[in-house]
Amino acid sequence: MAAITAAFVTQPVFGSVIDLDHQLIFTENSSSSLSATYDGATLTPTLVSTDEWTLQANVRSLFVVVFPQWEEPGSASSINVFQLSGSHGLVTIDSDQSGDTVFGDGFTFVAVGTDSSDGVPVDVTFNDQ
Numbered sequence: 136m137a138a139i140t141a142a143f144v145t146q147p148v149f150g151s152v153i154d155l156d157h158q159l160i161f162t163e164n165s166s167s168s169l170s171a172t173y174d175g176a177t178l179t180p181t182l183v184s185t186d187e188w189t190l191q192a193n194v195r196s197l198f199v200v201v202f203p204q205w206e207e208p209g210s211a212s213s214i215n216v217f218q219l220s221g222s223h224g225l226v227t228i229d230s231d232q233s234g235d236t237v238f239g240d241g242f243t244f245v246a247v248g249t250d251s252s253d254g255v256p257v258d259v260t261f262n263d264q
Contacts, residue, residue: 186230
């Protein structure tokens with residue numbers, strides 16, 4: 136019985152932390168092509184104009200002051216910006232915007248919003264090809 140109890144309270148030696156947050160991943164292929172996935176499922180962003188897309192998502196905003204920004208590869212003065220519009224789940228993605236950035240292309244922002252269907256945090260990543 137002691138061995139069974141020990142098995143339940145002992146941490147696995149080769150375990151790893153499992154990220155239970157939802158993953159929203161954007162990949163800009165060109166100034167008119169953006170692909171997106173949510174937990175691996177394909178989403179379809181709508182091109183608004185060159186370097187700007189919108190996407191209706193089931194995500195509530197938790198932003199406090201700043202929106203996630205990623206560097207524009209090859210340009211020290213351009214950024215890619217992700218914005219949520221209130222609690223309506225409208226995501227806007229703007230590429231090649233003027234600004235300074237702190238985070239590199241491909242960086243994952245953790246818990247930038249919450250999935251309104253289950254209350255689980257949403258992480259967001261932007262990859263610029």
